[in-house]
Amino acid sequence: MTNKVLLKGNIAIAKAALESGCSCYFGYPITPQSEIGEFLSSEMPKRGLGYVCAESEIAAINMALGGTATGTKVLVSSSSCAVALMQEALSYAASDELPIVLVNVMRAGPGQGYIYPSQGDYNQAVTGGGNGDYHTIVLSPASVQECADFTQKAFYLAQKYRNPVILLVDGLLGQMAEGVEINTNPYQEIDNSSWRLDGNKDRTSRKIHSLEPNETALNKHIVEMHKKYRYIEENEVQCEEYMLDDADIILTAFGSLSRHAKAVCNYYREQGVKMGVFRPITLYPFPKKRLSELSLQAKQIIDIEMNMGQMLKDVQLSVLSNAQISFVGKPVGSWLKKEEIINIIDNIIKGGVNAGI
Amino acid sequence: MQVFNVPKSIKKDCTFTFCAGCDHGVAIKLVAQVIDELNIQDRTLAIASSGCSVLLYNVLDVDCIESPHGRGCAVATGAKRAFSANGKDNIVFTYQGDGDFASIGLAESMHSALRGEKITAICINNTNYGMTGGQMGPTSVLNQVTTTSPMGRNEQYHGFPIKTAEQIALCDGTCFSARVALYDYKNIINAKSAIKKAFEYQIKGLGFSFVEILSSCPTNWKLSPQDSHTRIKEELSKIYPVKVFKEK
Amino acid sequence: MSHIKINEAKCKSCYLCIDACPKKLIQKSDNIGSMAQYTVEFNDTKNQCLGCAICAMVCPDMAIEEVVNDK
Numbered sequence: 224m225t226n227k228v229l230l231k232g233n234i235a236i237a238k239a240a241l242e243s244g245c246s247c248y249f250g251y252p253i254t255p256q257s258e259i260g261e262f263l264s265s266e267m268p269k270r271g272l273g274y275v276c277a278e279s280e281i282a283a284i285n286m287a288l289g290g291t292a293t294g295t296k297v298l299v300s301s302s303s304c305a306v307a308l309m310q311e312a313l314s315y316a317a318s319d320e321l322p323i324v325l326v327n328v329m330r331a332g333p334g335q336g337y338i339y340p341s342q343g344d345y346n347q348a349v350t351g352g353g354n355g356d357y358h359t360i361v362l363s364p365a366s367v368q369e370c371a372d373f374t375q376k377a378f379y380l381a382q383k384y385r386n387p388v389i390l391l392v393d394g395l396l397g398q399m400a401e402g403v404e405i406n407t408n409p410y411q412e413i414d415n416s417s418w419r420l421d422g423n424k425d426r427t428s429r430k431i432h433s434l435e436p437n438e439t440a441l442n443k444h445i446v447e448m449h450k451k452y453r454y455i456e457e458n459e460v461q462c463e464e465y466m467l468d469d470a471d472i473i474l475t476a477f478g479s480l481s482r483h484a485k486a487v488c489n490y491y492r493e494q495g496v497k498m499g500v501f502r503p504i505t506l507y508p509f510p511k512k513r514l515s516e517l518s519l520q521a522k523q524i525i526d527i528e529m530n531m532g533q534m535l536k537d538v539q540l541s542v543l544s545n546a547q548i549s550f551v552g553k554p555v556g557s558w559l560k561k562e563e564i565i566n567i568i569d570n571i572i573k574g575g576v577n578a579g580i
Numbered sequence: 581m582q583v584f585n586v587p588k589s590i591k592k593d594c595t596f597t598f599c600a601g602c603d604h605g606v607a608i609k610l611v612a613q614v615i616d617e618l619n620i621q622d623r624t625l626a627i628a629s630s631g632c633s634v635l636l637y638n639v640l641d642v643d644c645i646e647s648p649h650g651r652g653c654a655v656a657t658g659a660k661r662a663f664s665a666n667g668k669d670n671i672v673f674t675y676q677g678d679g680d681f682a683s684i685g686l687a688e689s690m691h692s693a694l695r696g697e698k699i700t701a702i703c704i705n706n707t708n709y710g711m712t713g714g715q716m717g718p719t720s721v722l723n724q725v726t727t728t729s730p731m732g733r734n735e736q737y738h739g740f741p742i743k744t745a746e747q748i749a750l751c752d753g754t755c756f757s758a759r760v761a762l763y764d765y766k767n768i769i770n771a772k773s774a775i776k777k778a779f780e781y782q783i784k785g786l787g788f789s790f791v792e793i794l795s796s797c798p799t800n801w802k803l804s805p806q807d808s809h810t811r812i813k814e815e816l817s818k819i820y821p822v823k824v825f826k827e828k
Numbered sequence: 829m830s831h832i833k834i835n836e837a838k839c840k841s842c843y844l845c846i847d848a849c850p851k852k853l854i855q856k857s858d859n860i861g862s863m864a865q866y867t868v869e870f871n872d873t874k875n876q877c878l879g880c881a882i883c884a885m886v887c888p889d890m891a892i893e894e895v896v897n898d899k
Contacts, residue, residue: 248667249658273661277654278691285651285688286658289627292645293670295662315648420643421658422670423621428591430637432628432646584881584895596889600863601842605888765848765882800843805842805888 227404232370233258236300236326238405239374241266244412245324247273249286251305254338255394256328257332259300272427279344284309284316290432291321292502294419296378297377300326302394303344304335307352313387314353317448318433320418322381325359326374326390328397331555340394342478345533348389349507357444358452360388360459360504363477367401373504379410384455385418391506393478393529395448395558416423456508462504464517466492470499472572475514475538477503479558483528486561487568496572506534514541521546527559527569587612589621591641595696601805603762603795604632607704608639610772611675614779615642620671625659627652627674629685631711631757633704639704650685652676653692656699664698673700678792679709682744683718689748696753696787700778703744705759705791706797707816714800718742721819726800741819745792749825755787758824761794761817774824786828794820830879832870832899838891841865845883845892851876854883 230238248267250260260276267274273290277283280301289480290297301309306327316323324339327348331341348361360380362373370392377388420429435441465485472491476484481502491498496513501517503510520526522544526535532550539548549571553559589612598604615621624642628634630649637644647655652674663670674681681689681703689701709715709725716726716733719741723732733741749757760771769779771793778789794816796808803811834854841863845854853876857869868891870877879897886889 247658247662271665271667273658273665275657275661275695278687281651282654282657282688282691285648285654286661287655287661288647288651289645289655289658289672290662291658293625293659293662293666295666297658297662312651319645410639420625420645421668422625422664423641423643426621428641428643430644430646432634432637432644434630434634434646581879581897582894583897584877584884586890586893586894590890595838597874598888600888602888605847605890606886609885609890628885663870676850765885806847809844 225404227402229400230367230403231258231398231400232367232392233398234262234330235297235371235403235405236374236390237262237368239371240298242254242405243296243375243378243408245298245378247290247295247297247572249275249277249283249284249290249297250300251277251280253302253305255330256300256302256326257396259326263487266352280305280308281312284312284323287323288312288319288321291323291383293418293514294421296414298324300328302328303330303332306344306347309321310353314351314355315433317357317359319431320385321387321431322385322466323387324377324381325387326392328392329394336555338394339555340529340558342393342480342529343554344391345506345530348391357448358507360384360386360455361391361507363504364392364396365404365479365481365502367396367399370396371403371405375408375410380459382413382415384451391478396479402409406521415416452508459505460510461504462510462513463504465500465502467499467501467517470497471521472496472525473517473521474498474500474525474527475532475534476500476527477506480529483559483561483564487564490561490565509537509541511537511541513545514538517542518542518546523547523549523571525549525551525571527564529558530554589615589641591639594639596639597635598632599799601796601798601808603793603799604704606762606768607702607793607795608636609767610775611702612640613772614776617776618779618783620779623669624671624673627656629674629680630675631677631680631709633675633677633680636752647692650680650683651688652680652685653697653699653701654688657697660697660699671779673702673779676704677710678703678705678707678719678744679717682742684773687764691749693748693751693754693788693790693821698787699786700782700789702775703792704795704826705744705792705820708797708800710797710800714797719744721816730787743820745790745825748790753787754790754826755828756781756789757826759792759794759822760818761812761822763812767822794822829875830877831872831896832877832883833872833894834868835891835893836861836867838889839867840889841867842888843868844886844888848882848886850880850882851878853877867894
């Protein structure tokens with residue numbers, strides 16, 4: 224018997240965070256992720272944990288800097304335009320190597336945009352929205368179950384690699400209810416006693432800082448960070464492959480849109496077209512190596528996104544063959560329907576036209 | 581009898597890298613003495629901020645994290661809440677300049693005070709942006725000449741300076757707010773007792789405690805260390821009165 | 829005998845201690861310090877030091893590292 228319950232993605236994330244041993248939540252309301260903070264505002268005080276409804280997203284993410292520095296697991300959640308406000312501290316966290324877990328339940332931009340769903344923050348999350356030469360690990364769930372599972376994974380990876388992790392959630396997943404089982408945290412606890420700031424009782428005092436006036440030291444620090452990123456790429460890259468064994472047309476999609484891609488794939492398989500779906504789960508590091516291998520057998524690669532082609536660049540960089548790369552996308556609003564996608568793909572297959580929306 | 585030696589909470593053999601005559605060194609010494617006297621060195625977390633005040637972490641022998649510019653009180657809030665969530669009674673304090681605390685970080689500072697966060701904030705007010713070369717700051721007084729108010733701060737053109745300790749005292753979550761100065765021995769001793777009180781208030785868990793320290797910036801004021809102290813005594817302390825504004 | 833210990837390497841020649849000493853026992857030395865100016869020295873031939881530690885408290889660089897009060 225499973226303990227499946229019907230939950231919104233936002234609530235699943237909050238519950239999974241508690242299950243991961245998260246002791247503090249800092250946030251500021253913004254649609255479509257407010258339920259995370261609302262849920263935790265009643266749960267955290269009951270458990271003697273920390274909850275602050277911060278005065279701004281800037282304050283919230285900086286509280287996370289302080290909280291994680293003490294070795295405590297901290298969750299911060301927000302949405303697109305407000306995640307933009309957090310980029311300064313995220314850049315600090317990357318340099319300070321602090322394991323902040325940040326949930327971005329995406330809405331539409333740029334600017335204020337609207338609360339329509341969108342996947343417009345791929346670049347913000349993957350290429351780093353803050354200053355300097357850094358990366359955050361980015362996980363992309365496609366279901367409410369994965370919202371919960373990846374939240375737990377996010378805490379684990381953040382602690383393991385001392386690096387901020389972003390859970391990049393489609394707005395509709397945050398708001399959509401699905402059957403989900405909140406599992407006991409499957410990951411081992413990471414010992415952080417070698418770096419946390421909890422008082423210099425039996426050791427020399429420590430400092431966590433990103434300011435580094437020494438040129439050699441700063442170079443060394445950034446090179447070390449990038450060695451870590453390469454290690455993460457070798458060990459933690461995750462992707463989902465659907466009917467790819469003999470596929471000569473590969474659809475690429477991330478997040479919940481990959482479910483539409485699978486439906487499209489099923490349709491074409493019935494027509495006898497050898498199609499498959501490649502879905503990156505870690506958006507950073509991008510599963511480049513695997514897509515490169517797969518691209519060697521493919522004639523066509525069609526990238527589908529709810530934006531104007533942000534992951535497309537990573538797809539293009541991965542493809543090593545002469546396979547034709549096309550893009551199907553739409554910036555905001557109702558997710559591209561199966562039929563809409565099929566219409567465009569029909570054109571692409573027929574005429575090889577690099578179709579837009 | 582030894583009546584003075586380098587505080588235990590100052591790192592061995594470190595050299596202060598502030599300009600000659602800068603009061604930052606005195607302020608850090610007082611903080612270190614207070615940490616020693618309260619016997620909290622092994623459970624204190626210092627939040628250093630951007631500007632000259634960041635150099636605190638090179639000299640103070642406690643755990644330390646550097647905060648983004650202005651966000652000291654938010655970082656301190658997160659750390660204190662995290663300690664508390666884990667049943668720890670660690671002491672958290674910020675060491676910020678006036679630009680950090682009262683300009684770019686005013687929202688974080690004031691809301692931490694309003695929430696009554698059980699942290700201590702120390703704000704070095706030297707009426708300009710020191711590290712960047714003496715630009716007009718939120719506390720630059722009227723008529724003060726800086727590199728960005730070359731004709732003097734004009735109330736019509738530049739607006740008015742902020743009286744930080746008074747503002748923080750108005751917040752209901754504040755349990756202690758004082759302004760002190762360091763221009764002579766008597767004031768230094770008073771400053772130390774205010775800093776000590778601020779830490780004691782945190783230890784008692786009574787709320788947000790705050791000390792604004794009127795400090796000299798001889799390099800950017802283009803005055804000798806002696807004349808800088810005279811300026812604080814005769815000019816600044818008339819505009820920024822040295823007193824305790826709130827004590828719960 | 830009350831006295832102080834000055835670490836000249838830390839002295840930045842601000843001379844705040846010279847003004848602060850109630851007995852005027854601190855003066856400029858003949859040594860050039862880190863700021864390319866004369867550092868200070870403690871000169872108490874008549875054993876007048878009060879051991880009050882005012883000099884150490886006003887020194888911004890903690891160059892006055894020790895004060896002993898034997899009164």
